Amino acid sequence: xxxxxxxLGGDGFCGWxxxxxxxxxxxxxxxxxxxxxxxxxxDLYCESLTPIKPIxxxxxxxxxxTGKVIDFQLIDIALEYDVFLxxxxxxxxxxxxxxxxxxxxxxxxxxxxxxxxxxxxNISVTHNVLAAIVDSGLDIHLVHLGTMGVYGYGTAGISxxxxxxxxxxxxxxxxxDTEILYPAxxxxxxxxxxxxxxxxxxxxxxxxxxxxxxxxxxxxxxxxTTETKMHEDLVNRFDYDGDYGTVLNRFLMxxxxxxxxxxxxxxxxxxxxxxxxxxxxxxxxxxxxxPSNGERVKIFNQATETHTLIELAGKISKxxxxxxxxxxxxxxxxxxxxxxxxxxxxxxVGLNCIKLQDGLLEEVMEVAEKYKDRADQSKILPTSxxxx
Amino acid sequence: xxxxxxxLGGDGFCGWxxxxxxxxxxxxxxxxxxxxxxxxxxDLYCESLTPIKPIxxxxxxxxxxTGKVIDFQLIDIALEYDVFLxxxxxxxxxxxxxxxxxxxxxxxxxxxxxxxxxxxxNISVTHNVLAAIVDSGLDIHLVHLGTMGVYGYGTAGISxxxxxxxxxxxxxxxxxDTEILYPAxxxxxxxxxxxxxxxxxxxxxxxxxxxxxxxxxxxxxxxxTTETKMHEDLVNRFDYDGDYGTVLNRFLMxxxxxxxxxxxxxxxxxxxxxxxxxxxxxxxxxxxxxPSNGERVKIFNQATETHTLIELAGKISKxxxxxxxxxxxxxxxxxxxxxxxxxxxxxxVGLNCIKLQDGLLEEVMEVAEKYKDRADQSKILPTSxxxx
Numbered sequence: 001x002x003x004x005x006x007x008l009g010g011d012g013f014c015g016w017x018x019x020x021x022x023x024x025x026x027x028x029x030x031x032x033x034x035x036x037x038x039x040x041x042x043d044l045y046c047e048s049l050t051p052i053k054p055i056x057x058x059x060x061x062x063x064x065x066t067g068k069v070i071d072f073q074l075i076d077i078a079l080e081y082d083v084f085l086x087x088x089x090x091x092x093x094x095x096x097x098x099x100x101x102x103x104x105x106x107x108x109x110x111x112x113x114x115x116x117x118x119x120x121x122n123i124s125v126t127h128n129v130l131a132a133i134v135d136s137g138l139d140i141h142l143v144h145l146g147t148m149g150v151y152g153y154g155t156a157g158i159s160x161x162x163x164x165x166x167x168x169x170x171x172x173x174x175x176x177d178t179e180i181l182y183p184a185x186x187x188x189x190x191x192x193x194x195x196x197x198x199x200x201x202x203x204x205x206x207x208x209x210x211x212x213x214x215x216x217x218x219x220x221x222x223x224x225t226t227e228t229k230m231h232e233d234l235v236n237r238f239d240y241d242g243d244y245g246t247v248l249n250r251f252l253m254x255x256x257x258x259x260x261x262x263x264x265x266x267x268x269x270x271x272x273x274x275x276x277x278x279x280x281x282x283x284x285x286x287x288x289x290x291p292s293n294g295e296r297v298k299i300f301n302q303a304t305e306t307h308t309l310i311e312l313a314g315k316i317s318k319x320x321x322x323x324x325x326x327x328x329x330x331x332x333x334x335x336x337x338x339x340x341x342x343x344x345x346x347x348x349v350g351l352n353c354i355k356l357q358d359g360l361l362e363e364v365m366e367v368a369e370k371y372k373d374r375a376d377q378s379k380i381l382p383t384s385x386x387x388x
Numbered sequence: 389x390x391x392x393x394x395x396l397g398g399d400g401f402c403g404w405x406x407x408x409x410x411x412x413x414x415x416x417x418x419x420x421x422x423x424x425x426x427x428x429x430x431d432l433y434c435e436s437l438t439p440i441k442p443i444x445x446x447x448x449x450x451x452x453x454t455g456k457v458i459d460f461q462l463i464d465i466a467l468e469y470d471v472f473l474x475x476x477x478x479x480x481x482x483x484x485x486x487x488x489x490x491x492x493x494x495x496x497x498x499x500x501x502x503x504x505x506x507x508x509x510n511i512s513v514t515h516n517v518l519a520a521i522v523d524s525g526l527d528i529h530l531v532h533l534g535t536m537g538v539y540g541y542g543t544a545g546i547s548x549x550x551x552x553x554x555x556x557x558x559x560x561x562x563x564x565d566t567e568i569l570y571p572a573x574x575x576x577x578x579x580x581x582x583x584x585x586x587x588x589x590x591x592x593x594x595x596x597x598x599x600x601x602x603x604x605x606x607x608x609x610x611x612x613t614t615e616t617k618m619h620e621d622l623v624n625r626f627d628y629d630g631d632y633g634t635v636l637n638r639f640l641m642x643x644x645x646x647x648x649x650x651x652x653x654x655x656x657x658x659x660x661x662x663x664x665x666x667x668x669x670x671x672x673x674x675x676x677x678x679p680s681n682g683e684r685v686k687i688f689n690q691a692t693e694t695h696t697l698i699e700l701a702g703k704i705s706k707x708x709x710x711x712x713x714x715x716x717x718x719x720x721x722x723x724x725x726x727x728x729x730x731x732x733x734x735x736x737v738g739l740n741c742i743k744l745q746d747g748l749l750e751e752v753m754e755v756a757e758k759y760k761d762r763a764d765q766s767k768i769l770p771t772s773x774x775x776x
Contacts, residue, residue: 081504112519116469119515120508123584127507131500137776155557156564167555167568169543172728176544180555180571184587192591196511196584199572203580207720207774332595340560386595388525 002028004091005287008077008129009099010070011055012037013237014145014220014279018097020227020234021280022287023068030091031055032084033100034076036121037237040107046244046379048237049253049371050223061233078124085132088140095141095287096133100125101193105149106330106384107243108190115189122193123200130204139211141290142201143283146216148272148303148341150195152185159340163214163299187333188386198297205297213286217279218272218303218341221248222360223367225277236276238367240375242382248273248312249364250380255320256368257375264382265329267310268336272303275354285349300345304353312356319361332386390416392479393675396465396517397487398458399443400425401625402533402608402667406485408615408622409668410675411456418479419443420472421488422464424509425625428495434632434767436625437641437759438611449621466512473520476528483529483675484521488513489581493537494718494772495631496578503577510581511588518592527599529678530589531671534604536660536691536729538583540573547728551602551687575721576774586685593685601674605667606660606691606729609636610748611755613665624664626755628763630770636661637752638768639701643708644756645763652770653717655698656724660691663742673737688733692741700744707749720774 003026010019010031023029035055041047053061059070077084077100101122102108108118126144133140154160165182168175181202184195197214204210228236239245240253251261274282282302291298313324329335347353354360391414398407398419411417423443429435441449447458465472465488489510490496496506514532521528542548553570556563569590572583585602592598616624627633628641639649662670670690679686701712717723735741742748 081500085500112469112473112523115519116512116515119588120512123511124504124508127504131503134776135500155566156562158557158559158562158564161559165557166559167557169546169553169555171546171549171554174544174546176546178543180568183568183571184590186587186591188595189591192587195587199574199580199583199587200507202572203574203577207576388522 002026003095004028004093006030006032006093006096007099008032008096009101011035012099013239014276015099017225017228017236017276018280018283019070020062021225021284023062023070024066024227025284030071030073030093032073032075032077034074044241044243046241046376047374049240049374050235050238050367051374052235052237053233057233061231065230077128078121081128081132084128085135088132088136088138092138093140095143096129097283098126098129098142098144103190104244105188105190106382108188109386110384118189119193123196126197126200130200130210133210134208141211141213141287143213143286144197144201144215146194146197146214147191148216148218148301149187149191150184150198150216151182152187153334153337153339157338157340159342160301161342162301162345163216187331201297209294211291211293211295213291213298213300215282215286215300215302218274219246219248220274220276220279221246222276222364225280241379243384247271247309251313251316252361252364253368253375254380255316255322256365257372257377259377259380260323260325261313261316262381263309263313263324263326264331265326266335267313267326268308269333270306270308270337270339272306272339272341274303275360278304278351278354281351282346285346285351289349301341301343302346303341303343305355306339306341315356316361320365330382330385390414391483392416392481394418394420394481394484395487396420396484397489399423400487401627402664403487405613405616405624405664406668406671407458408450409613409672411450411458412454412615413672418459418461418481420461420463420465422462432629432631434629434764435762437628437762438623438626438755439762440623440625441621445621449619453618465516466509469516469520472516473523476520476524476526480526481528483531484517485671486514486517486530486532491578492632493576493578494770496576497774498772506577507581511584514585514588518588518598521598522592522596529599529601529675531601531674532585532589532603534582534585534602535579536604536606536689537575537579538572538586538604539570540575541722541725541727545726545728547730548689549730550689550733551604575719589685597682599679599681599683601679601686601688603670603674603688603690606662607634607636608662608664608667609634610664610752613668629767631772635659635697636700639704640749640752641756641763642768643704643710644753644760645765647765647768648711648713649701649704650769651697651701651712651714652719653714654723655701655714656696657721658694658696658725658727660694660727660729662691663748666692666739666742669739670734673734673739677737689729689731690734691729691731693743694727694729703744704749708753718770718773
């Protein structure tokens, strides 16, 4: 029998390609989503640059192309605990992949309403998932999408390890070595919610011995994966707006429509990156390499390279002759930072890294180029400020 | 003009005596409470051993005795953000003291419903308070009641510092000293919520420069303070049940009714303690010693002594000839631990510690003795288990 997996948030930017990948690999996939990402677009008067289909059309096309059935359940896990638990008890999944969180830092910083939504939604969903796994009594492997943003930017040029840090404490005349969760240093309310998630995982793993993998992902770029390219009805979202557009995709789209590449502040900020196809690869690898019973939370850094924003803009400008424009940084952050990231855990289990140099920038440009007439230029610049 | 202070959760076990103390000291006090503690008693078929009066009777008696007016607002801060924010904008408090959280570890571990209530309520209240302070634009000092339970039991016999820990990182051929928030190691869902609170404080302090004091309190014992002793209508709650009764008060009440002193497990667990009168002292001292603008979150350990449970039971048995009985430990915790706690911050600002040896055990025994006929013996033993 095929392994059963729930993909929470499986209609979103990372969730959708992952659900298709897992289905393609033979998992029996159930997507659970409250479709909040599409609804937030409505409130922001925005749309994906790519014309994404309703979830039912996506799934019927997938079935037609591959013969594989993905079930869809419209459930708000933050609010419908009993319905969610019932589904777990009925389907008895082997694993749950959890993408069901509000994932934009700028959106989380817009105002107290979006801050509160982000905290209440993200924490309730994560905690409800944990409580439901305990309630079910089943041995379910939980794979959660975290963020590199839980770490801040490291200390003294030391490469950020994967979740855990060895430290020496000297106090009261005693010197002791110990291992701790890497100290949290989030840069937005959104990132803060992922640091809270990490503590919930720590506790449920300690008390209830839940098997949990937490993936601290870099900024995703790219649009399509092996599966979403199979038909236009399967196309993934492409966000270019100031709230949900991730930096590299925003640059690519700006280049396509002849808009200057807008760098927030100096551009000296270093970020970690990963291509969307590697996101799907990583989830698949995480499912194949679960922690054993009694093992602590398994933490992987899910990023393949780091770049400063100015470097990125330079690369794209070279490709496209786009102009580069610095605008005031709406974020509260250092003007410049040195970010190094360990990612041996995924390399050791066989991740084949897709890098910017692999020519995919051009591919993404083609997507941006193809749909550029759908762009609303008034949505490109940032509107959220970190501080009043 | 008197300084204005909001006391969130000001009808509860720590909140009520603190509200009276601050009113007595000349603060203009507003209590905000959803009265959830009284409502949970209804659900648990329990009552305070002491006959506590409704909040309106408490406050009218206080006014009659002292001429001082404490305002009361029935607001659920987790659910009524706009009402709470409006009250802040109207009254413009100088400080907010935040006790408005579900505070029982056993209650938080009863089942998924109480776990979820504890997480959702505590995190929403804390985050709503933070967001509302930012929304108000006012410079309000937030004083929060945390718990020693955020720390776990320390490392290698090193005394637990007040919130921050100096560590040395050696990695990648680099050696660097840095200061971190003391690594969280909570022992229940309730304690976990306080570790999440700490990260929310860290972030709002970093981003919005909020002035925040977080008080990591030990287990409170005792019943009355200088103020609650002024009249029987002002009496504080005394919880003796397996969920809300704190260990020392539970022992004293068991002794009073001739019930064996029930120790969970070996009794080798060390805990930190503080008398309720010192709780009120500490909040007053924290308000008098706020962090300055731009200062990081100020963290105090609010505990005056540590004891193992078996030591405590021994003391009370000696006083009363009560029998000691070991029962299965419902908690997931080490059978024995070595807990040392720094508390210089409060000593340095003048806290006059009330210790068990100061004869107050007898005073609390008198309270237990006086009201023992109100006790429901079926509520004494623990019913919550940490693991199924």
